[in-house]
Amino acid sequence: MKVALVSYEVYPFAKVGGLADVVGALPKYLKKFSVEPIVIMPKHKIVEKNAEKFSYSLRKIKEGISLPYLKTDEKFDIYQTFIPGTQIPVYLIGNDYYFSAEQVYEGPDLAEQAIYFSAAVFEALKVLREKVDVLHINDWQTGLVPVYLKTLYKDDEFFSKTVVLLTIHNLGYQGIFDSSYMNFSGLPDYLYNIDGIEFYGKINFLKGGILFSDVINTVSPTYAQEIQTKEYGEKLDGVLRLRSSDLYGILNGIDYEEYNPETDKRIYVNYSLQEIEKKYENKKMLQKELNLPQTNDVPVIGMITRLVDQKGLDILSEVLRYILNMDVQFVLLGTGDKKYEEMFKEIEKEFPDKMSANITFDIVLAQKIYASSDMFLMPSRYEPCGLGQMYSLRYGTIPVVRYTGGLADTVMEYDEETMKGNGFGFKEYDSAYLLKAVARAVDFFKNKKGHWKKLIENALKTDLSWERSANEYVKIYNKALNKRR
Numbered sequence: 001m002k003v004a005l006v007s008y009e010v011y012p013f014a015k016v017g018g019l020a021d022v023v024g025a026l027p028k029y030l031k032k033f034s035v036e037p038i039v040i041m042p043k044h045k046i047v048e049k050n051a052e053k054f055s056y057s058l059r060k061i062k063e064g065i066s067l068p069y070l071k072t073d074e075k076f077d078i079y080q081t082f083i084p085g086t087q088i089p090v091y092l093i094g095n096d097y098y099f100s101a102e103q104v105y106e107g108p109d110l111a112e113q114a115i116y117f118s119a120a121v122f123e124a125l126k127v128l129r130e131k132v133d134v135l136h137i138n139d140w141q142t143g144l145v146p147v148y149l150k151t152l153y154k155d156d157e158f159f160s161k162t163v164v165l166l167t168i169h170n171l172g173y174q175g176i177f178d179s180s181y182m183n184f185s186g187l188p189d190y191l192y193n194i195d196g197i198e199f200y201g202k203i204n205f206l207k208g209g210i211l212f213s214d215v216i217n218t219v220s221p222t223y224a225q226e227i228q229t230k231e232y233g234e235k236l237d238g239v240l241r242l243r244s245s246d247l248y249g250i251l252n253g254i255d256y257e258e259y260n261p262e263t264d265k266r267i268y269v270n271y272s273l274q275e276i277e278k279k280y281e282n283k284k285m286l287q288k289e290l291n292l293p294q295t296n297d298v299p300v301i302g303m304i305t306r307l308v309d310q311k312g313l314d315i316l317s318e319v320l321r322y323i324l325n326m327d328v329q330f331v332l333l334g335t336g337d338k339k340y341e342e343m344f345k346e347i348e349k350e351f352p353d354k355m356s357a358n359i360t361f362d363i364v365l366a367q368k369i370y371a372s373s374d375m376f377l378m379p380s381r382y383e384p385c386g387l388g389q390m391y392s393l394r395y396g397t398i399p400v401v402r403y404t405g406g407l408a409d410t411v412m413e414y415d416e417e418t419m420k421g422n423g424f425g426f427k428e429y430d431s432a433y434l435l436k437a438v439a440r441a442v443d444f445f446k447n448k449k450g451h452w453k454k455l456i457e458n459a460l461k462t463d464l465s466w467e468r469s470a471n472e473y474v475k476i477y478n479k480a481l482n483k484r485r
């Protein structure tokens with residue numbers, strides 16, 4: 001079975017968030033289940049910049065390809081590279097006008113960029129003579145791929161057996177744009193309809209993906225249920241309920257080779273369950289690097305996140321000062337909304353010995369924080385899967401989370417009686433419960449050393465590998481293929 005994973009971000013070539021990690025890792029594991037994966041992404045400017053850092057090279061293999069249906073004369077080239085350490089080909093759509101901004105989600109016009117990329121997938125596959133069974137698309141940027149397939153490419157022999165799986169990594173981002181883009185896309189006008197891609201007087205790319213894909217999944221079972229409700233449905237719950245018999249939840253895995261405390265070169269000192277004291281050497285080095293007092297008596301609470309409302313920053317802002325009045329240190333790494341960046345900077349000034357606010361994007365520092373912290377905070381309003389808590393568990397760092405979406409599927413409240421569970425959390429989205437959960441974790445760290453050790457052991461033993469998830473993906477690829485047979 002040949003599968004093309006289509007994504008606007010892929011690690012290590014261009015990463016903004018968790019989407020990149022998933023599409024960068026999944027193909028490696030699909031291979032173990034006899035799937036032949038290829039990857040298609042835009043050649044963002046950052047892809048060239050990252051080449052040296054991650055030791056890959058880019059080779060131009062085709063050039064000057066036009067898009068027959070779009071209202072543009074812009075042509076694209078195809079570059080090729082491989083997922084590092086593998087033979088898995090990555091094809092990059094290169095166009096200087098659309099994909100040369102400094103940041104992945106910048107550029108002349110994000111709607112046109114996404115349309116251009118989605119349409120280019122078809123022409124690229126034809127030029128490359130890559131006949132794929134499944135187009136595995138990801139998030140709104142690729143939502144129009146199945147719409148093109150089932151309309152303008154419907155009678156194209158080359159794609160007559162191709163099916164589409166849409167993975168929704170985050171329903172909060174849908175790609176809602178002015179209806180005038182219908183014209184640019186070249187898609188038939190009848191699609192601008194409530195049963196098509198029209199959405200409250202605009203067009204919605206993700207809605208197109210949901211309606212036109214053969215099978216859909218989200219990145220955790222709980223989130224797959226939640227998004228069919230009004231509370232989490234982001235106005236697409238009705239459309240999702242319509243597709244509920246084709247909607248699955250598959251928990252993401254994490255890349256166990258890339259994220260391994262025993263071998264990770266980005267952290268200060270490697271460690272394992274057998275040498276857990278070395279985790280504390282990391283902690284001391286991080287404290288030093290970030291100018292915090294070097295001590296093991298005080299728990300370090302880490303947080304690495306895009307600074308957006310989704311991540312629970314509003315309830316955190318209500319109680320962060322209370323948290324810092326406990327005997328703790330708090331290390332934040334994140335970028336995003338200015339109001340949150342400023343808030344953390346402000347609080348850092350108030351608590352210079354306790355708070356370190358790092359408003360930057362830094363993959364190496366992220367790793368050091370995952371390894372060195374005692375706890376990892378993720379009080380999300382909603383969380384499709386969440387990778388942060390999984391990386392923490394892998395590094396023996398205890399997650400404190402709101403039990404929603406994938407957080408509810410991966411973190412289990414610690415039970416003193418049975419000594420089962422790998423973290424702490426709260427259900428209701430309310431700052432008082434957040435504070436209580438943090439206080440409970442701090443109490444265990446300080447006063448219940450035996451239990452804390454057991455927590456670390458349970459965290460390190462949690463199975464979050466991709467193998468199981470890759471197997472699930474193969475099952476739903478087959479479900480999609482059965483629809484066309």
Ligand SMILES: Nc1ncnc2c1ncn2[C@@H]1O[C@H](COP(=O)(O)OP(=O)(O)O[C@H]2O[C@H](CO)[C@@H](O)[C@H](O)[C@H]2O)[C@@H](O)[C@H]1O
Nearest residue numbers: 017018019169305306334360361362366384385386387388
């Ligand atoms: N400033 C910074 N510096 C370095 N690294 C940083 C960083 N800010 C964030 N990161 C990294 O970006 C990733 C974030 O992944 P998450 O899954 O936690 O959230 P995100 O909302 O981006 O992903 C969405 O897609 C993923 C993938 O499906 C879902 O798990 C998730 O729920 C959904 O919201 C982590 O690897 C984190 O370490």
